[in-house]
Amino acid sequence: MNKYLNSNQTNCPAWFNEGLEHIWLPYTQMKTAPPPAPVSHTDGVRIFLEDGRILIDGIASWWTACHGYNNRHIRSCIESQLKKMPHVMFGGLVHQPALKLAKRLTSKMPSSLNRVFFSESGSVSVEVALKMSIQYWVNNGYPKKNKIIGFLGGYHGDTFGAMSVCDPEEGMHKLFRGSIPDQYIMKLPQTNKDIEEIEFFLSNNASKCAAMIVEPLIQGAGGMVMYDDEVLIRLRNLCSKYDILLILDEIFTGFCRTGNFYAFESAEITPDIVTLSKALTGGTIPLAATVASKNIYDAFLSENAEFALMHGPTYMANPLSCAAANASLDLFEIEPRLEQVYKISLQMSEELDCCLTIPGVVDVRVKGAVGVVELEGEIRIDWLREKFLQELVWIRPFRNIVYLTPAFTISEQDLSTLTSSIYRVVSSWSQKK
Ligand SMILES: Cc1ncc(COP(=O)(O)O)c(C=O)c1O
Structure with a gap:
């Protein structure tokens, strides 16, 4: 071959x-x-390949397909919407699926977070969040407050503004030096000393900073780094003290992935802006949202047209996507997703723990429905990926991270197949190393 x-x-x-x-x-x-593997169709947690192989999916298509693939309810809501109106522009026109969705998304957040701006990808929702933050300060008469604080290990997307707030390695800052905006990238605080360092930085530079952006509780694509509520609380306090907006990027963590509907709920904090995407439509059609607080929205209200938010993706609030997202929210309401996440979490903790005995495994960690086995040293990713394919599972490690983010509907047995494949593949990696 x-x-x-x-x-x-x-x-x-x-x-x-x-x-x-x-x-x-x-x-x-x-x-x-x-070569990539050609897929013929998907169903539940299974990916059917053209050559007849059937894979159990461990990562839910980059964490989107949280209810499993081809969910009948989501599909039928998209089909009904398709008959009525696949798309209409959102400038000067609105429609029920978008307004209903905006109301439902905000009803699950603290009441101050009450305005939704739709777009079509996570990266763009981050761009919108950055633009909102910077213009918030411009409109309030502080045009020099225009830098963003991001964190090492952070990942917020691949467009230029989003790249500028990613970890410099992940965002390829060095390749694009001079083309992406310079921001302040700091160490994600783990200790009191780290917090003191951020505070020291803010005490000197807050007048130049519009916002801080962070993925709550788990930094996803930057390395699946997990951290506690306490860190979020302290970041919230610092942002309030130094008058900086707090953007929480929930694109990976939102919709029950960490064990709460939105990850920030467990820290009981209120961010100024939240970005959502990925599982928003249950892994069916692209859609993203930037949710802003009333305070931010109010700063854009003026007799002066220049105070408006000048952004408008052509396919924003696409009715099919909004119908899919509303259907996905129905499922969160009628099916026991948080319970399922809790069970997945327990099972992954029990079944991945044995990987710690494999030489070369440096950490095993689980939060919500995210399970991680971290390996040591330089890894031949293609070799690992091929081994997983041979096991008939779809697990796609990156860098030194082997991880599971399965659909919440996965059965105990399928999840065991995934965890035992990880044990076998990582063991053979360790032996040949
Ligand atoms: C936390 C986070 N933010 C933003 C993005 C970018 O989303 P998209 O790939 O839809 O542009 C991702 C994608 O992995 C993400 O995990």
Whole structure:
């Protein structure tokens, strides 16, 4: 069998080889990467490949498909919406699915967070959050308060503003130096000393800072780093003390992933802006939201047109996406998602713990429905990914992180298959190392 992406695959449908010549894949060295696996369909927690193999999905398509794939309720709501109106522009026009969704999303947040701006991807919702923060201060007469504080290990997306607040390695700051805005990237505080350092920085620089952005409780794509409520509380306090807006990026953590509907609930804090996406539509259609507090929204109200938020993605609030998101919220209301997350959490803790005995495993950690096995040293990711495929599971490690973020509807047995595959694959990695 041919090994690389740029060579013909023998046992694949014609569209695969023909189309592959014209596609550019994400995060992929197109010269050397092994070929992607062609998928024919998905259902529940299963991915059906064109060659007949069936994979159990451990990562729910980048954490989106929280109710499993092809959920009947979401599908039928999208289908009904499709018959009425697949799309209409959102400038000067509105529709029921979007307004209903805005009301429902904010009803689960503290009452001050009451305005929703829709977009089509997580990265864009972060761009909107950054723009809102900077313009909030401009509109209030502080145009120099325009820098953003981000954190090492943070990941907020791949567009330029979002990249500027990611970990410098993850955001490839060095490749794009001069093209992305310079921001302040700090160490995520773990100790009193770290907090003191941030406070010292703020006492000198708050007049230049519009906002701080952080992923609550788990830094996802930057390394699946987990931290406690207390850190969030302290960051909230610092932002309040130094008059800086707090943006919580819930794109990974929102919708029960960490064990609460929104991750920040457990810290009982109120952010100024929240970004949402990923599981918002239950993994069916793109949609993102930036939720702002009344205080921020009010700063954009003026007789002067220039005070308005000048942003408007063409497909914002797409009715099909909003219908999918409303259907997904129905499922959160009628099905026991938090209980399922709790059970997944317990099971992953029990079943992944044995990985700690494997030489080369430096940490095993679980929070909510996120389970992580962290490996030591340089890892050949393609080798690991191939081994998981051979086990008929879809687990896609990055850097030195092997992780599970399964659908909340996964059965105990399927989850055990995933955790035992991790044990086997990581053991064989350890032996050959
Ligand atoms: C916390 C966080 N923010 C933002 C993004 C970017 O979202 P998108 O890929 O939809 O642009 C991601 C994607 O992984 C994310 O995990």
